[in-house]
Amino acid sequence: MSLSESQIERYGRQLILPEVGAQGQQRLAQAKVLVIGAGGLGSPAALYLAAAGVGTLGLVDREAVELSNLHRQILHTTRDIGQPKTASAAARLTSLNPEVAVHALQTALSAENAAGLLAPYDAILDGADNLPTRYLVNDACVLLDKPLVHGGIVGFDGQLMTILPRRSACFRCVFPEPPSPGEIPSCQQAGVLGPVAGVIGALMAQEALKLLLGAGEPLAGRLLTFHGRRSAFREVPVRRDPGCAVCGDAPAIRTLQALEPVCYEKGSDPSRTMVSTDGV
């Protein structure tokens, strides 16, 4: 399969990169990436992946576009208010790049459907807006052996980590237990500056492209934190925990289970991290 003239023009500035080239571009065209959440993080991530020519993009989100989403969720516009986010996102991504097949999955991820939804994809991006989904996505990716890119934001700050199942630390290795209710505020409680979603979401797309191309060094075994007030990044080394409940040597979690609903009401999703894992 060779590239058409319009493809050579569209992707020209990345085609000249030695890590991409025609072969890499074809690899992207055949790749399938699932983005969990068409919100603050999913918006920039999906836009860059579509623009780069990732052939199939899945988007999981059950919510409709609200006015209060628009300061950071750049896939959506004022005209889209009331529409399902997946439909709004699919229209925007297809208009950006008609060569991309967008799977609009308007559903809530659950223990019952997660494995089936994730299975067809080569890489997963987690921009979910609640902790139960984050643990579920992490566990599903470990059990299915799918690379996962985690991103989280709150206030002026964000964090990012790539998970290569059983080879690098997973989300549970770093955060073994969900913290107690209200320990850390969510975006809904604490607020978030829109560009922070852009910073972390764009880096999530970059991690996915690197994974698909086999280029560079993935952000695995390293938790990257972004401190927006000082415009500074910090890197924390993280190790796979042999005692981890899902990716450890004797894992307790062997099938996907619904998490207990304690402390998971919207707006109170907590985290032990220095920043929330809220992706909305």
Ligand SMILES: [Zn+2]
């Ligand atoms: Zn683990």
